[in-house]
Amino acid sequence: MKSLKRCTTVALWAGTLSLATGSAALHAEDWKYGVRGGVASVPRYSGSDERTVAPIFGGEIISPYGLFLNTDQGLGWGHEWGDLSFSTWVGPSEERRDKNHLGQGSKRLKGMGQIKSRAQFGAHLGYDLGPFELGATVTHAVKKNDNKDTGSAYSQLQLSIGTNLYEGRLGSLDASLNSLFGNADYMQTWYGVSGTQAANSRFSAYRAKGGLVSNGLDLEWTLPLNEQTKLSTLLSLQYLGKEAGDSPIVDRRMQTVLGTQLEYSF
Template sequence: MRRLRRRGTLHLFPLALLCGAAAPVAAQPVDPALASAAPGEGVLTLGAGAAFGPRYSGSDKRAGSAALLFDYASPGGFFAGTARGIGYGNQHGMWRYSAALGYRPGRKDSDQNGLTGATGSAYLRGMGEVKGSAVALLGVGLAPADWVALALQAELPLSQRDNGSVLRFSFSTPLYRGQDDTLTFGLTASFGDGKYMRTYYGVSESQSAASGFAAYRPKAGLFEHRLELGWRHKFNAEWAFNVSAGVRQLTSDAGKSPIVQRKTAPVGSLFVTYTY
């Protein structure tokens, strides 16, 4: 537990957006520092907070949501949580690896309002519902030095396979490390296969007839860049405050989609966590 805390364990930029109504269409890579607990020690982290982002990828409307955090890492490498799903992760020298079962949220073509916030968008009326998918998350990370971490994650659908697959490459570095505060910068590039691009950014002939959007068939390729800054402040050994702020930029065929109202969208979150 001490080792994980020194590393500034919970970088909540991806986490917050998975937990709330402002969730992106697909999961984000997890901080490699969360791959496993220290030898002989399990780590449990609980938290609560809020997140905001676009109502769907490409929307010009913002949505905020309440969000809860749960994350457990066992000494043997097993982990389970709201951000990482359920799986196994470990490290060998500078290399880290993990395999997990997770969930990719779906998308509604109507405004939905619930206890955790707003989801869906009436702007997409006629596009139909994109159902959520159970996904396999396969990741490998490399930390050649204390000031840099690289990660590659594949997100493969196990259900709703026509929703497609995603490959993400991420880079992160601490801009500042103090006794109680850590400031981190992260960059993620996301690539989607043809099925993924057609599901989330395409418009089929039948969807065009029902929605009024022009038919559009995007190709596989890079579809998003994401920049984020995260600040973690430790009140003591157990309690911490986590804030993230960033921007998502749709690119290439995704950015040209007729359902995209805004290519660039701010995202953010804040969480209070308790670790023991």
């Protein structure tokens, strides 16, 4: 079950739109290419009660040898062995701005500093149980700079279980449940407020501990228009855990993403 990719901050699909972070290109018999475009309504950052409409643009190339290049993950390799699948990749991490910028960030975060994108390594392991698909995805973003507030290395783990609810004349409807976990550096980078940040912003200091980031539900409806074109719509619900939800930058623990995109493959 392939889902849309997650977006920056809560998701611009990812991130992204897809909250099944580990969907990746696998073995192909021939070179394959794809492009997509659409729009998504997303929170301005994880925990925000402000929303914005952001454009979706993307593409991918899949080689016959399992190598792939796409705008969601970057450069990687994937393969399937029966019901077991594995992929690994390197690409850019998410980012967050402390001002309104092209559908990202928010001026409410002024003084928090920019979390800049940096190199990120990822790996996904999936297992097909017939009606259900289990997935585990781990990512590690490398250190950006010596700024402990926004430049530290961090890691996250996502566990998911997905299934197909409907497949027929009206297309297909897929659902997945997922849980996201982050280490202490991840939580502090995205939800913590250091003393320096507190002095420069409207927020009080907050030290975030590692652990559960969020639990979520994704629903994706896909309608094939012809052999090469399909229309996909995603509704993603993410409820932030206590450690993230107690952060002073979080105004709403329930985060929703709604997006639609047109995909063309050849």
